[in-house]
Amino acid sequence: MIERGTNRPPGFQTRAIHHGYEPKKFLGSVAPPIFMTSTYSFEGIADAAAVMAHEREGYLYGRESNPTQALLEARLANLEGAEACVVLASGMGAVGSLMLSLLSQGDEVVVHRTLYSNTYTLSRLALPRFGIKAVPVDLTDPGRLDGALTPRTRLVYFETPVNPTSEVIDIAAVARRAHAGGARVAVDSTFASPCVQRPIEHGADLVLHSLTKYINGHGDLLGGAVLGDAATIEQIRGNGLRYITGATLSPMAAFLVLRGMKTLSLRMRQHAASAAAVAEMLAAHPAVAWVRYPFLAGSREYEVAKKQMSLGSAMMAFGLKSGFAGAAAMMDRLRLVSRAVSLGDAESLIMHPASLTRARQKVYPDTRPAEGVTDDLIRLSVGLEDADDLLDDLAQALAAV
């Protein structure tokens, strides 16, 4: 029993609502203001110089910083347990700004063999153009990292849970090995959110999020974030954001993310409870060949997930015995679950990466499915609808295959 009136630090939910904001500084406005400005004026040359030298708090130009963004950055850093945060225009803005700020010609980055499709393309096609070598490794077995590290390895980069396979990677085990080899570790924690998993507590150096997903949670904007030590975040802001990608998050989007985050832990609990019910239903269904969900009892994922995730989140992958054709037939019959990319929204979303990739290859012939993404794999983001309605919809669609 916690004693009332002690100096106990506020909990996650309280900080998600209040951290870093004092209404009395803004005419008592309970909701934080949105600073819709692209530039800032100065009293004189000496005043501008003081801001540029960080001797006075102030702002120069909207590509680098803005007060609404600054509040979001302070709140995200607090929730993630990081020293600092930089927010960006999208998750890919975060991935690109991080890679291009921290890696140079001749460097190597070890990546998990399966990544979000566009991060996979970045590692396979874009980084080599700049003389940066991406080395794919199956990090679900952290021991494989040892053979992949070289004196040129600057970074070990992975998602956990992994998009779209829902594999879980042991953050502490990878971080120990990477640090012993002199490399830093960046974890894309988009599938979990800081409510469910905080990679820095397990030894990661940097954390990335697509704010587009659970953190905003309402499917109505794009955003990204990188979190870590203050010096590295300043490097990403000062290089990546300032003159490489320019991927600035708009003040309006920053405000909407702050609003969405107020209910993050409520949403994650509901997402996870419904996802667990769906994963169990799928695992027991005769048409289903396999299911991967971090908190599916008895699975390899669960053994790792329970060390680093407080809930299973709501992303899962599964395959039907009828493979590619079965996936298409099942998905076409769904009535409530939307056939759509993205994830972490109130609406349940389902996608079949193999059929999208095949179609995309007609326009972009160099498109390739990320390693480990099989033809039968279906990715499901369980939303906030009533779980019984979701179970009914999936059951009637599965009855067709």
Ligand SMILES: Cc1ncc(COP(=O)(O)O)c(C=O)c1O
């Ligand atoms: C794990 C992961 N990282 C990064 C991204 C990219 O985020 P955004 O779509 O906000 O650019 C996504 C998008 O789906 C993702 O799933």
